[in-house]
Amino acid sequence: MTYEFNSIESIKQIVSENEDDIYAIFVEPFSCSTLTECSENFLKELKILCKSKDIALVFDEIYSGFAKCGPNFYMEKYCVTPDVVCLSKALGGGKSSISAYVCTDELYKKAYGSLAGALMHSTTYNSFGEECVTVIEATNILVEDKMSEKSYQIEQILSNKLNALKDKYPDQIADVRGAGTHFGLDGRNCRYACQAASVARRAAA
DSSP: OOOOOTTTTHHHHHHHHHHGOOEEEEEESSSSSTTTTOOOOHHHHHHHHHHHHTOEEEEOOTTTTTTTTSSSGGGTTTTOOOEEEEEEEGTTTTTTHHHHHHHHOOHHHHHHHSHHHHTTTOOTTTHHHHHHHHHHHHHHHHHHTHHHHHHHHHHHHHHHHHHHHHHHOTTTTTEEEEEETTEEESSSSSHHHHHHHHOOOOOOO
């Protein structure tokens, strides 16, 4: 089942009609494909709804995590903690292909009960020592090098430069959207939008 992005009413309707069949709701706090975010109100109401209905709330931070869109993880922007957060891409530091999830202690105990039980479903990453070391170092860099602060600085530069382009080319650029280092132009004309994007890259360099 799918719901309307950033619409708590859409989710409430689906849950009311299918409550016995829903065990988890997946959300991208920041949609990197559309360059739009879920509102604070949506995320907080969704958290309350999931808790009241015993539904697991899962955040997909595979793309938005690791400060690419501002905060270390986008869920931190509005202080909404899900039951599960999915990670990948930058988790491997641009070097290793690896994915992970982090869940609440309550959900972990309910699903597995022990570390031995948590590993019973897959041996895919057994003995992948280099990948694990890379994840640790990528996480260290995220924190120690204050990548979130740098991401916000880049956001300010990109936002100013791209909005200046939008003002200069209003017939070609309909909108500027994004967060952190992840920005894009909504072009009224695709060919002109590509040209404007090329100008934006040079301006931001």
